[in-house]
Amino acid sequence: MSSGRFILRHLAFTGTGVPIARLDFSEQVSFIYGASNTGKSFALAAIDFMMGGSAKELPEIPQRAPYEMVWLGLTLPSGRDVTLSRGVKGGLYALQNGLHVATAESLPTEVLGEKHDLKRDDTLSHLFLAELGLTGRKITKNKSGKTENFTFRQLAPFALINETAIQAPRSPVVSGQRDDTKEQAAFRLLLTGHDDSAIVPVMTVPHFQISKKVKIATVDDLIAGLENEVAVSLASLGGTVADTVSIEARLAEVRETWERAKESLRGHLETKRSLSIEYSGLDARGSDIQVHLERFEQLDQVYVSDMARLEALEEAGFLLSLGGDRDCPLCGAAREAQGKEHGTEDIERQRAAALAEIKKIAELRSDLRAIVAGLEQEHASVEVQLEAVGRQLHVVEANIERASAPAAENETELSALLAQRDSVRHHGQLVEQRRRLEQKREEFGKLKQSRKDQPVLKAPDAALHDFCLTMSGVLKAWKFPGECEVSFDETQYDVKIDGKARKSNGKGVRALTHAAFKIALLLYCRKEGLPHPGFLVLDSPLVAYRDPVKSKKGGALEDDEKVIAASPVREHFFRHLASLSETIQFLVLDNIDPPAGIEQLAKMELFTGNVEEGRFGFFSVSD
Template identity: 45%
Template sequence: MSSKRSWLTLKHLTFTGPDADPADIEFSAGLSVLMGASNTGKSFSVKALDFLLGAARDLPDIVERKPYDRAWLALDLPLFGPATFMRAVAGGSFELRPGFVTAPPPEDASVRQLSGRHDHTNNDNISRLLLEEIGLAGREIAVDANGKKRSLSFRDLARFCIVDEAAIQSETSPAMSGQYQFVTAERSVFRLLITGADDSAIVPVVDKKTFKASTAGKIEVLDDMIAAIDGKLEADFPHSDQLADQSVRLEASYQDARLEFNRAQESIRARLTAKRTYADWISRLEARRAEIHINFGRFEQLQDVYQSDIRRLEAIEEAGFLLGLGGDRDCPFCGATPDHQKHAHSLDEIEKARGAAIAEIAKIRRQSVELDAALADLSAEGVQGERELAAAYDGLSHVERGLSELAPAANAAKHQLDQTLSVRDKVREGLALLEQRQSLQNRRTELAALKPAAKSDKPNLGLSTNAAFEFAQTVSSVLEEWQFPGKRAVSFDETTFDLIIDGKHRRDNGKGVRAITHAAFKVALLLFCRDRQLPHPGFVLLDTPLLTYRDPIHSKAGPLSPDEAALSNTSLKDFFFEHLSKNGDTCQFMVIENVDLPSGIEKMGKVEVLTGDPTTGRMGLFYPARRPTNPAGTTSGQVL
């Protein structure tokens, strides 16, 4: 079987600070074991992994973490490849950086900001990114029995791959958190993991409580609206039962009033047209009269010019004539003989000028005659225009008298129409209120008759019998591999969503047995998804699954119960690690423990031991803080 899957592979967890050496834990691609005494940081590392995968809960405020300000989780993502999540120890958003890094990159390095809050509509949050990497982005899960849905978050999957000490000992199903309000959602997530099918196709129905509250609220609103209409009808329409008959009568009256008004309007309209015609005619006649008056003035001025030109030309002609007569005689003034007289122009030229003057006089006289004719025409046109203008004014006066006579009747018809229309509209308003009231009453009747969704209408959110059986068989196989005592006959209880092992509910066992069977549940789920190529984060972290091997005297978990004592006398611990190691080529397992480990465990996977002793091995998760050197050459500070 190919080991290439859309699963996450954790590489190392690191804490850094400006005045501290890096503190880190490396993880094997197969089995990793973190072994140590109490208060060495084992449980803190579990919370830190969850914190760096999007948990909103703050990290425990232990003194050992004070020198560190950043937490880093290096992991191999199926699509993105080698990557590192960085988050401030104080919490907040994330930075995603390519490669396995534990130091702030150069300013030009590729850094992607990610929110810690899930948002299925936005790619820039760690939940959406991780879901895309494992092939579960965009999936939906039901959150109540009526099929109400929400988008899947990576936090829904976290409990199936990160199991802390409290959860592993709990009597609650390994698939559940124990909080009643999340039961349906958590069961939906488990069903998604073992079937690969989400709840996006489910059509929600309204639950009985919500239905009743919603229906009662709607009826109350309708009652308020009906009461408001009743109040208005009582105040404005005390005889509302007669509105329909009134409407019929008013419609007939309105039609009669409108007909009468239209007749009056038609008579007025014809006279208004005639008035506009007379007004236009008068306007044109007055404009022409003004033009004739102007032209008379201009023509009279031109006649004066003609007479002046004739007199001037007659003078020239007479002078020429006189000059022509005396050209061959002694000068009457000085007595000079014709031979001794000098003229600037010859007699021929003078005669020509005289002839031209005579011709021009004739021409001007012809034009003067034509001008007299034009003046006569203008005068005649002016007289005719005055007659027409008088007739137009007479016609306009006649039309205006007719309009004055029709106005009272038209005004009365308009007043009657307006009154009828106003009353008709008021009646229509009352009828509209009655119609609205009836509509609201019908809606109220319909709502009162509605019934909540029947049980058969609700979606079936149960786990299929076949899927539950196959998963239970996988758990049985895991328990067999671990040599769990008994027949290892496992069934899945759909009521509690938990296991029944050899006829006994898992929750009815002691803490140690609950812890190991919880671990079997989570390991079996990973193997189940692996064998069927179903989406899963791809790793399981278990905090103290071997609680039954505790020291019954010094352990805070107390003495062993009979079933724990029976289990502690077996070699399950050895088979447990062997089985996880054997499957480490395709799955990643991380175990946090404080019991003695089997001999040869180093050959099965990577083992990190936290001694709690500063003189032996690694004392704890956090390395000592750097201590600055003082001027005297000594160091100061506190070792964590």
């Protein structure tokens, strides 16, 4: 069945020729206590090592030397029992189903990478995050809002709290690094369930300064280039810049004169166009008439030829008709003796037909002469008109020539003025561009990165308020002295208890309240249904109850620690943890003696530090 949380089952070290060093943990509360330097803190470091920590974080104590492998049995949030194994020198992890302290040859082994890689799902970090539903999350890595992938190592400090961290005079959220943005972002992720992927980053301070210098250098280069262009432009203007107002005034005068000249020229050109069209029409008509006259002359010659032929026929017929009743002049035959094929009547008819045709042709010639006369008259008229239009065209062309000269002069002057105006304008634009760049350079020089530009990296007030109420409830459950009013200080990213900064207390109070902070966060996540590993390993949370005589390392108790030491917080601390242990696993490591009756509340493990009495420590030998 899925528990929704990690449950630590056992931690073991194995090696050739040495007994297995093993700790078994209760699913609820485990309390490991006893003498110093017996391996309690080492156990926490080993658990951290098996949950993604580096080899350098695993203390090289003498008792560890003969051991080669580390084994961590645990139940995943999905409910699967697994065992992780890893060499004491670090490196990859081997994972097998079930709980073991040796490799089960019959079971498949999954190899997991030690470092988180977003592109791979065969890493320990990916496995743990996937179990919690936190894969693919982003958190900010600096105050500029730049993000990076969230890893399980950034989550581990909220479940594994070593002695140094629990007593440190700093926020329980941070580790003391120069930039604690990532740790604060991890806290916000746990507190809200939301990552920082929506944050739009701005430039970091170093990047801002570099960007500022680059901008200034770029503008300086542009200004230097413009200085050369301005110098060249000024030289092209003869060293002086004319007044654009006077240039524009002269331009207006010349343009007006030019427009008038163009208008006059335009009128002459229109007249020329009209006359040219008229001349072309007359010339074409004259040519047409000439062609017709030539053709009519040819037709008249045909008429004359036809009439001559017909007149010859008529004359021959007449002559024939005159000698029709006489003897033949050739043979002397009498009229009665002559044989005739055609009678005189036929000859007369042909004569009459010839005369009629001659008359008809004569009438046609008469009509033709009338037409020719009309065409000749029209042709003469066209010639007269052509001469008149030609004279007009000559006059108009002379006018155009006279009007073109001043127009050309005006156009030349206008072009020169326009070129001068454009050069002056270009020079002015260069000077203005230089001025703007100099102004921009001054602005860049004054640039400062404002806090307003920074992204808002803040947990919601409502969530912080509810978290503080949860921590207040934890402290009250422990019978912590005071009213237990908890508030969150955004500037210190830590809490105040009854108005006093948590880190301003002695180390014993800091340790106890650090534990309360982490327990409250776990409870808040459980209440809100937010991801959390679901277990806590606390090293020395009850150091305020140390014996100043026996614990030389701990030193004398400060006044606020004495108040705690005189209170029943220790007993209620364990009672409270036991009351939560149905859904949360606790592993407490400390040097103090347990309060009476704790055996009913927790699984006890005593490290005596004495080879002749009980269990010496994590390892069974002292050296």
